[in-house]
Amino acid sequence: MKNIYITDLDHTFLRSDLSLSDYTKKIWNSYADEAILSVATARTYRKTMQFLDGVEINAPMILLDGALIATVDKKIIDTKFLSKEVTDRIIKEGGALDIYPFVLALEQKEYLSEVFLYPSQCNQYQVDILKRYVKEDNLQKQHNIRAMEHNFKVVYMDKKEKLELLQARLQKIFGDSMKYILAPEVYLGCYFLTLLHKDANKANGIKTIAKYSNFDVKNLSVFGDNFNDIEMFALAGKSIAVANAQDGVKAKASKVLKWSNDEDGVAKYLEQLREY
Numbered sequence: 117m118k119n120i121y122i123t124d125l126d127h128t129f130l131r132s133d134l135s136l137s138d139y140t141k142k143i144w145n146s147y148a149d150e151a152i153l154s155v156a157t158a159r160t161y162r163k164t165m166q167f168l169d170g171v172e173i174n175a176p177m178i179l180l181d182g183a184l185i186a187t188v189d190k191k192i193i194d195t196k197f198l199s200k201e202v203t204d205r206i207i208k209e210g211g212a213l214d215i216y217p218f219v220l221a222l223e224q225k226e227y228l229s230e231v232f233l234y235p236s237q238c239n240q241y242q243v244d245i246l247k248r249y250v251k252e253d254n255l256q257k258q259h260n261i262r263a264m265e266h267n268f269k270v271v272y273m274d275k276k277e278k279l280e281l282l283q284a285r286l287q288k289i290f291g292d293s294m295k296y297i298l299a300p301e302v303y304l305g306c307y308f309l310t311l312l313h314k315d316a317n318k319a320n321g322i323k324t325i326a327k328y329s330n331f332d333v334k335n336l337s338v339f340g341d342n343f344n345d346i347e348m349f350a351l352a353g354k355s356i357a358v359a360n361a362q363d364g365v366k367a368k369a370s371k372v373l374k375w376s377n378d379e380d381g382v383a384k385y386l387e388q389l390r391e392y
Contacts, residue, residue, distance in 0.1 A: 118151050120331050122178070122322065122348070123339040123382055125157040127302060128358050130167060131378050134248075141170050143383040148172035152329055156318040156338070156348060158310070160220060160230050161186055162254065175329045178321030180220060181297065181344055183268040183312055185324050190228040194324045196313035197222075198270065202294070203263030206270050206311055209285050215239070215278065218271045221264040230254055230268075235261040241273040241306045270311040273301065279309040286311065297344055300362075319347035339382050341365060356385060 123129045130136060147153060156178035157164055164179060165188065176185050176193045185193040198206075203219065210217055216235035223229040234246060236259045249255055272279055276298070283296050295317065297310040326333055337354040338345070341361035349355035349368050357369035360376040375381035 117332060117335055120152040120154075120175075120329075120333075120336040121147065121339075121386070122154045122156050122325075122336065122352075124341060124345050125155055125159055125164065125167060127341040127360060127377050128339050128345075129155065129377065129382050131380075132303070134167065136167070136171065137380055137383075140380045140383040143380075143387050145170075145172045147386060148174060152331055154178070154325065156182075156321060156340075156345070158344065160232070161190070161228055162230055162252070176325050178318050178325065180268045181310060181312055181316055182318050182321040183220075183316040184222075185321055185328075186228055192228055193328055194321075195222070195225075195266070195268075196316035196320075198263075198267040198294070198311065198313055200263045200265050200267065202290070203267045203270055205289065206286060207261060207263065209289070210272060210282055213278065213282055213285075215272055215274055215282065216261055218242070218273075219261065219263060220268045220271070222266040222268065223264070225266050231256055231264065233258055233261055233264070235259075239274060241301070241304050244304055245273065245301075268312075269316070272309040273304075273306055274309075276300075276307040279307050283309055299343055317347050318344060319351045322348050322351055339385075340369075341377070356382075358382070 152175045154175040154177050158181045161179050173188050176187050183196045216237045219233040221231050223231045232255050295312040295314050301308050334353045336352040338348045338352040339356045341358050346368050355369045356371045357366045358373050358377050358381040366372045373381045375384050
């Protein structure tokens with residue numbers, strides 16, 4: 117039975133400048149013939165594939181925090197959508213606090229054609245992050261942002277206190293019928309509030325991939341750094357936190373590396389395995 121390695125991207129596999137070293141690519145790719153390799157990320161398919169140029173992936177990927185499971189050749193394995201009605205209500209509640217979200221959606225349900233909706237009323241954090249997407253052709257600016265029919269997730273960026281207020285408003289309306297992720301955005305010094313279908317998470321994504329690729333989670337090792345990785349930590353045979361992981365994530369890991377993402381922690385761990 118093959119071993120399985122699934123890694124988070126940001127702050128785990130990727131360096132802080134969003135690059136991958138040649139060393140990391142070499143070590144990771146050296147496992148391609150003997151192991152099942154994939155990623156679990158909050159990123160879109162499009163952005164993930166840009167980051168993974170030259171990296172071997174031989175199983176479906178967990179994308180958009182588990183709202184999308186897809187292969188590198190764009191085969192959709194599973195989706196978890198927020199309805200248009202629910203998403204428009206989320207946008208309305210945010211608007212009452214004078215904050216407006218990004219909406220990640222699927223333009224055509226039968227084909228993996230992602231669309232990134234962004235509001236004309238962007239705050240400075242949103243303006244800064246959009247600079248990373250200037251060359252993308254799936255960006256759509258909206259003066260009065262509204263949901264599409266098939267929405268993967270809604271993402272707000274702002275100070276923690278303001279997003280906590282919005283989350284409390286949304287939980288009063290939707291309760292546990294939706295998933296809420298409030299987490300720090302380390303690159304920009306603010307917070308994200310991500311709203312998803314209640315079953316969209318990395319753990320359910322792993323279950324879907326396990327069924328599709330026919331593997332036992334006992335043979336699974338996962339790598340992560342942030343709180344949206346904890347659910348897959350609980351499921352995997354081995355859960356590994358990089359040195360720069362959040363303290364609460366380290367507490368849930370079966371192993372904490374002495375190397376950070378900027379020190380090629382995942383690759384060094386994999387290389388070390390060959391020494392035993």
